[in-house]
Amino acid sequence: MSIESLLKKFYLLTLFVCGCVLTVMSFIKHPTHLDLNLIGIIACSAIAGAFPMILPGGIVWGTSVLFYMLALYEYGLYVTCSAIFISTFATFLRFNQWNLKKIRWFRFFSTLGMYFISVLSSFVFIEWKSGIESYIRIVLSIFIFEMVNLLLFILVTLCTQQYKGKNTIKPLTNSLPLTIIMALFLSLIIDNKNLPKLSVILLLILSLVLLSRQYQFFSKKEQSLEKKYELIANHTSDFIFIIDRSFHILYASPSFQQLFLLNKNDSLNFTSIIHPEDFSQLEEYCQSRPNHPLQKRIEMRLLHQFKVIYTDTAITPIWESDQKEPTSFMIVSRDISETIAQREYMLKTEKLAVIGELAAGVAHEIRNPLTAIKGFLQLFRQDLQQVSARTYDLIWSELERIEDITTEMLLLAKPQKNTHKVFHLSKQVHQSITFLTALANSKSILIEQHIEENLYINGDSHQMRKLIMNLVKNSIESIQEDPGNIQIRLFRHLHWAILRVVDNGIGMSEDTMKKIMNPFYTTKENGTGLGMTIVQRIVEEHNGMIEIQSSIGQGTTIEIRIPISTENF
Structure with a gap:
């Protein structure tokens, strides 16, 4: 020391x-x-x-x-x-x-x-x-x-x-x-x-x-400080308001007065210039009587004649001396209309890029079976008698492949109607596995089930069946050696219903796992490359999460988490 x-x-x-x-x-x-x-x-x-x-x-x-x-x-x-x-x-x-x-x-x-x-x-x-x-x-x-x-x-x-x-x-x-x-x-x-x-x-x-x-x-x-504050308020492009608990505007900055052509003495209620859909957020915060000076930030729309002004708004409660609750609120709004327009333009550009990528993928995937069908049709034209049953089977399988691609493309591209309701997830898993048991048995694959009963979620039962069948079919197709084994577990953890599918298939490399959700990416000979893309979309529509763990020769584990519904039938 x-x-x-x-x-x-x-x-x-x-x-x-x-x-x-x-x-x-x-x-x-x-x-x-x-x-x-x-x-x-x-x-x-x-x-x-x-x-x-x-x-x-x-x-x-x-x-x-x-x-x-x-x-x-x-x-x-x-x-x-x-x-x-x-x-x-x-x-x-x-x-x-x-x-x-x-x-x-x-x-x-x-x-x-x-x-x-x-x-x-x-x-x-x-x-x-x-x-x-x-x-x-x-x-x-x-x-x-x-x-x-x-x-x-x-x-x-x-x-x-x-x-x-x-x-x-x-x-x-x-x-x-x-x-x-x-x-x-x-x-x-x-x-x-x-x-x-x-x-x-x-x-x-x-x-x-x-x-x-x-x-x-x-x-x-004090006068000097007041002048400085006045200079800041007069020369800022942000809209500054002070409103009381009844939403009457007690003060408005010159930038707002100029935009709305108001005089200092004009009386105006804030509810007349805020978009009705955004007023509920402001009302909820002001009526909640916040007991702390922390700001609340929201995106709020202001109505100016026939124009909507998008703003990033900060709301701060103001206390008078010896008052237990705020008597007024300061609102500072910054015009972000241009930012919103740029954001929408970027989203539109990204959508067009995705559509272009999907179109290129569809053209590539459909061209292959069409080429095969075209070749077989030329054989038909030369000598119909020489066409074998195997040729018909190949044509039929290629047509089915085109049908699968177009069906799954529609699932991805077409907006799905929201038909979410509470359903029995445990029962849906049992039914989906039953449909695939025969396919697994034909390949000497054992499916082990560990399903916790009475788990309910809020969602689309048909989409969840599609998700489960896609995951289990992928596991079946990845197993190339005997004995094949697939473990399917459904259990509750906190407020999540967790579906875990574990197989002892060939597994995936890190590079494959990074690309597995990309449309038309597949490692299968006859795969469409849309199965896991559809799975990801279904999970997102159910406010869930997906996690994949895999390594070559060690099998794959896929875990889906969906929020549990507290209701039941």
Whole structure:
């Protein structure tokens, strides 16, 4: 540990010990009886500490120091320690919501230590300079208290790395005029002798001049800030509104006034310019009475004559002082109509690119069987008698292939009508496997089922059957060696229904897994390359997820996750 850190800890510990000393002194050597004057001084010091004055510019000034000095002159150091203890305790209680558990006691006693050293410095000065005029002695003793306290506070901020430079000494400079005025009144209370009238008048005039200068300075500062805010609002292209809870526009930026041809005094309700379909989002947020200042961002459409303006909008609640819920809302909307138009153009361009890719794939896939059929037809033309039954079978299989391609293309290209409803997924899986059991048996493949019953999802039962049969058929076709095995599991995990199909087929490489969802990509001799594309589309339409794990020679695992429905038939 460095010497610097040791000194910092020693200083903070010294303040803590001084605070403990003040606490002890505040409970010993009291006057034999309590008079109303003493009770009033201690009570006023507590109130002044808990409820400090707010000076121009937001400077917080605790006037309790004046009552400390009054107690010091009237009753001595021990009573002053009691006043400081009660006042500081009241201050900490108020700023911790009157909850003792929230008070940081080390900070509390360290603060008492700062006050103890400050008041001790004033006490030493009073005893040392007892011969000078009382009102001058009072002013100087208060000034010494403030200066010592400020110095101690600066050292604390340096030790805790919270020093803020000039902002730390502002409270002293701004509270000095009031300190002088209050010190003069205190001197009138304490000293019964007549004060030199001229000096009192001069000090009062000086204090009033200083207060006037402070007020002018902060007024100009506030006006300067208001002008800056006004410049920002006047020169921004964003639409800025402030609306009340009834959606009446309290303020609208010049950019909005120019667009809608409004004057400053025109009354307008926000509901008349927002798209009806978007109003529900705004209403829901405003009526929910948010208890935090976080923004809510939405895309909102504004109606301008016969034009719709798309905006990216931020809504921020505004609280007035001492209000438990927001009284108004600030809305900042940025015109993103061009961005939306560009986004739609990009989507249209992507769709055209996909259509071109699909058209090229269809042309390629259909050309092959058509070439074969064309060749066989030329044979028919030469000698119909030479055509064998096998030739007819080949022509028939190629025609079926064309039919499969066109059917699956329609499934992909044609928009499907939303016929989603709650259905029994477990039952659908059982039925789909039954249809494929004969095909699996013909290839000596065992299908193992582990189906959790009574799982329901919201979707299209026909599409789910297509999905299950595509997955199981792919597994059957991938198995080339005996014994073949396919495991089909359906189970619940959290709010998901998970369908897992595991086979011991030839597996796939990483490159194949990356391309398996692409239209017309296939590794089969007679495959269309659309089966897994259809599977992916069905999964997306059911708000699900798909995951594939595979490696060459190790088989394939495909897992489908679909949200479970809490309803049933």
